[in-house]
Amino acid sequence: MVSVLIDPKAGFCPGVSNAISKAENLLDSPGKVFSLGELVHCPEEINRLEFLGLKTISKEDIDSVSDSKILIRAHGVSPNVQHRLNKTNNEIIDATCGTVYRLQQKVKISSMQMRQSDGQVVIYGKENHPEVEGLIGYCHSKYVIAKDPEDIGNIDINSPISIFAQTTANVADFEQFVNNIYNKLLENGLEANRVQVYNTICTPMKNRVPQLRSFAKEHDVIVFVAGENSSNGNYLYSITKKDNNRAFMVSGPGQISPGWFDNVQKIGVSGGNSTPIWLLEEVADEIKRMLGRQS
Numbered sequence: 001m002v003s004v005l006i007d008p009k010a011g012f013c014p015g016v017s018n019a020i021s022k023a024e025n026l027l028d029s030p031g032k033v034f035s036l037g038e039l040v041h042c043p044e045e046i047n048r049l050e051f052l053g054l055k056t057i058s059k060e061d062i063d064s065v066s067d068s069k070i071l072i073r074a075h076g077v078s079p080n081v082q083h084r085l086n087k088t089n090n091e092i093i094d095a096t097c098g099t100v101y102r103l104q105q106k107v108k109i110s111s112m113q114m115r116q117s118d119g120q121v122v123i124y125g126k127e128n129h130p131e132v133e134g135l136i137g138y139c140h141s142k143y144v145i146a147k148d149p150e151d152i153g154n155i156d157i158n159s160p161i162s163i164f165a166q167t168t169a170n171v172a173d174f175e176q177f178v179n180n181i182y183n184k185l186l187e188n189g190l191e192a193n194r195v196q197v198y199n200t201i202c203t204p205m206k207n208r209v210p211q212l213r214s215f216a217k218e219h220d221v222i223v224f225v226a227g228e229n230s231s232n233g234n235y236l237y238s239i240t241k242k243d244n245n246r247a248f249m250v251s252g253p254g255q256i257s258p259g260w261f262d263n264v265q266k267i268g269v270s271g272g273n274s275t276p277i278w279l280l281e282e283v284a285d286e287i288k289r290m291l292g293r294q295s
């Protein structure tokens with residue numbers, strides 16, 4: 001008998017879950033509801049919310065919306081964008097994740113200290129990611145966005161350095177990045193105490209990786225569900241693939257191939273922190289339907 005198990009730890013992270021609940025509550029009451037940027041990086045979930053009435057706008061559209069409700073998503077926004085929103089006659093609902101909010105405040109305080117010592121803030125994260133764009137707005141000093149080893153060349157190692165991580169960064173990669181900076185200081189005969197490191201990767205993300213690795217090892221095949229544009233989904237899928245080379249990523253039930261399930265006993269269904277449980281259930285149901293059809 002082939003088993004199909006949904007990963008018990010999959011589903012929205014607390015920040016996304018809170019933003020979705022806020023959107024659902026707003027959509028339940030009268031008035032137009034807009035999300036500033038895609039509320040969640042999952043096309044199926046966006047379709048569901050759009051069906052309920054949610055519309056997505058970009059920063060460029062802020063001034064053309066009036067007498068409505070505008071939701072700030074879990075990634076948060078920069079103070080500049082917040083200021084622009086506050087100047088409109090819309091009701092602003094802030095669904096910035098608490099972890100992101102605390103990171104923004106830390107960056108703000110640290111960057112003020114860095115400015116006094118002519119230092120710089122380094123944000124280990126993805127350029128153009130909305131969370132990182134928001135964080136840049138809190139930098140009152142010089143700053144560098146860095147992700148790859150070659151980006152370290154953009155950091156002025158002769159000045160104080162304050163390093164933060166995007167909340168969804170990979171723990172091991174962040175640690176390696178920090179070690180590379182320490183090594184560069186050593187090579188240049190500079191003191192390591194000029195560097196302050198804040199490991200601001202969020203706890204649900206840190207815990208998710210070891211759990212997902214175990215889940216991947218325990219199954220013959222993993223169907224991993226995530227939107228193509230979800231950095232978190234792509235990252236977690238890459239982790240899954242390392243532990244199970246029969247892992248396949250799909251954005252919904254329509255992309256599943258029956259050929260993946262030849263000679264398997266245990267099938268696992270998992271997803272990123274933007275993937276709703278209802279979508280994991282649809283994928284699991286489709287797999288079961290295919291298995292029934294094959295037998």
Ligand code: SF4
Pocket residue numbers: 013014015016074075097098099100167168202203204205273
């Ligand atoms: S990944 Fe972590 S920090 Fe980001 S929204 Fe989810 S809970 Fe918040």
